[in-house]
Structure formats: C-alpha cells, structure tokens
Amino acid sequence: MHTITLDGVEVEFPKPGDPTTTVHALADLNLQVRDQEFMCLLGPSGCGKSTALNLIAGFTQPTSGSVTVDGATVRRPGPERGVVFQDATIFPWMTVRENVAFGPKVSKGAGGAELKALVDEYIERVGLGAFGDHLPHELSGGMRQRVGLARVLINDPPILLMDEPFGALDAQTRITMQELLLELWEKDRKTVLFVTHDIDEALILSDRVVVMSARPGRIRHTIDVDLPRPRSHELITDPAYVSLRHELFEELRDESHRADQLEGLVGGKAGH
Ligand SMILES: Nc1ncnc2c1ncn2[C@@H]1O[C@H](COP(=O)(O)OP(=O)(O)OP(=O)(O)O)[C@@H](O)[C@H]1O
Numbered sequence: 541m542h543t544i545t546l547d548g549v550e551v552e553f554p555k556p557g558d559p560t561t562t563v564h565a566l567a568d569l570n571l572q573v574r575d576q577e578f579m580c581l582l583g584p585s586g587c588g589k590s591t592a593l594n595l596i597a598g599f600t601q602p603t604s605g606s607v608t609v610d611g612a613t614v615r616r617p618g619p620e621r622g623v624v625f626q627d628a629t630i631f632p633w634m635t636v637r638e639n640v641a642f643g644p645k646v647s648k649g650a651g652g653a654e655l656k657a658l659v660d661e662y663i664e665r666v667g668l669g670a671f672g673d674h675l676p677h678e679l680s681g682g683m684r685q686r687v688g689l690a691r692v693l694i695n696d697p698p699i700l701l702m703d704e705p706f707g708a709l710d711a712q713t714r715i716t717m718q719e720l721l722l723e724l725w726e727k728d729r730k731t732v733l734f735v736t737h738d739i740d741e742a743l744i745l746s747d748r749v750v751v752m753s754a755r756p757g758r759i760r761h762t763i764d765v766d767l768p769r770p771r772s773h774e775l776i777t778d779p780a781y782v783s784l785r786h787e788l789f790e791e792l793r794d795e796s797h798r799a800d801q802l803e804g805l806v807g808g809k810a811g812h
C-alpha cells in the first residue's frame with residue numbers, strides 16, 4: 541500500500557526581498573492520494589501546486605500540519621518517491637544509456653550485464669530503443685523528457701511525483717507523452733500525483749482531479765473521473781468527458797481570475 545496524506549498543511553515563505561512579510565502559499569490543505577491512484581492537482585499559476593509536491597518529495601517542510609507517505613512523516617527525499625520535473629534532469633555529458641543507468645549504479649551499486657539489460661529494457665519502454673548512444677543535445681525536448689522518465693522509472697519507485705512534466709512540450713508531443721505515460725501506468729500501477737494546469741491533461745490521465753484555489757492554496761473541488769480505461773485521446777468527444785471538462789473549466793476560470801487579481805493583473809492599475 542502506497543498512500544500520500546496531507547493533513548492541515550500550511551506553508552508560509554518569507555517574501556523574497558522583504559523578509560519581514562510572508563507569502564501564504566498553502567492554507568489548511570487536506571489531501572489523500574490512494575494506493576495506485578492517479579491524481580492530478582490542477583490550479584492557476586502560483587496557487588501552490590509545486591509547493592505541495594515539493595513537500596511530498598521531501599524538498600521542503602510544512603510550516604504546520606503533517607505530510608505522510610505510507611503513514612510515516614516525510615522528512616527528506618526517499619527512493620520510494622520518484623520525482624519528474626518540467627525540465628528533464630539529465631546529465632548533458634552522458635549518453636542516454638549512461639543517464640538511465642545512473643540511478644541503479646549509484647543507489648544499488650548495480651553493474652555488468654544485468655544492469656545493461658535493465659537499462660535496455662527501460663530505454664525500450666520509453667520508445668528510445670534506437671537512441672541509447674545519443675547525447676542529450678542530439679535529442680528533441682520530447683525525447684529528453686523520455687530519458688528523464690526512464691531515469692526515474694528504472695528505480696521502480698512505487699510513488700511518482702510529476703510537476704508539469706510535459707509543460708514545455710509542443711501540443712502534439714505532449715499528447716504522445718501523455719499516452720506513453722498512460723500505457724506505462726496501465727502496466728505497472730503506481731501511486732501518482734501529477735501537477736498540471738491543463739484540463740485535458742488532467743482528465744485524460746486521472747482517476748481524480750483536485751482543483752486548488754488561488755493562493756493561499758487549498759482544495760476547492762475534487763472530481764472523480766469515472767471514464768473507462770485504457771484511455772486515449774479519442775475520449776475527448778465522449779459526452780461524459782465533455783461534461784467533466786466543462787465543470788473543470790468553470791472551476792478553473794473562477795480561480796484563475798482570483799489569482800490574476802491577487803497578482804494585480806486585472807481590476808487594478810495594470811488591468812487595462
Ligand atoms: N521558496 C520560496 N520562497 C518564497 N516564495 C515562494 C517560494 N516557493 C514558492 N513561493 C511562492 O508561493 C506561491 C506558490 O508557488 P508554487 O510554485 O507552489 O505555485 P504553482 O501553483 O506551482 O505555480 P505554477 O503553476 O506557476 O508553477 C507563489 O506565490 C510563489 O511565489
């Protein structure tokens with residue numbers, strides 16, 4: 541069983557450039573990600589999505605409240621939580637194969653023919669079979685993100701934390717990557733928390749979508765995405781999909797508007 545629980549989580553940051561005041565990033569955030577569930581966190585820019593994910597990853601600590609994974613308080617990053625960011629964390633001087641081998645080499649001292657077979661398997665899984673000897677600069681953005689994914693998946697973490705992993709990709713590549721992720725997850729279900737501000741991405745991927753409010757982030761709404769699996773983008777014309785999409789669109793529009801007001805982008809001097 542691999543679950544994530546956030547209970548009454550508050551996060552306040554010292555305001556950059558003015559440490560006497562604070563930014564209230566998260567307020568009383570309560571969240572539970574179930575075993576093998578695919579959950580998306582959806583919300584406007586600045587609402588605290590990355591802050592929430594970073595707490596679970598163990599990169600930051602809450603000001604108050606508790607963050608637990610499998611019942612244990614999170615204090616630091618750990619091997620059971622794989623993290624994927626918008627920019628793939630890959631070493632530019634290493635080939636695809638060396639990049640993918642890095643984790644098991646360092647953490648488990650793996651090597652030899654066994655590691656080579658494992659690396660080949662994961663490179664194949666993410667569709668990079670022909671690119672094992674390429675360097676990152678010889679790859680497209682989507683291919684680099686595939687390397688990033690393989691680097692994390694090869695460690696076989698039961699929990700995946702993904703912060704807008706496809707946010708920098710063009711629309712078509714993004715769809716391809718979503719379908720790849722779905723295919724991988726169908727085969728090997730992990731507990732996933734996936735941050736996005738893209739409604740379609742959230743709906744295609746998730747079992748549940750949590751909409752966060754504008755800062756300070758808390759949960760505004762949770763919807764069950766009761767659509768059949770396995771899924772593909774053909775789903776987007778399904779009436780049940782269209783209706784969920786409409787619901788999420790309304791929720792997100794309200795919160796994005798509130799977020800813009802907070803930042804002084806509308807309704808103030810800058811709002812003309
Ligand atoms: N280390 C930090 N120090 C100070 N303020 C921070 C820090 N990290 C985040 N914040 C602030 O906390 C709020 C939430 O930020 P966060 O990055 O979690 O938002 P987000 O929902 O991930 O936004 P986006 O969709 O743009 O990535 C923002 O107002 C941000 O400026």
Ligand SMILES: [Mg+2]
Binds near residue numbers: 589590591703
């Ligand atoms: Mg973010």
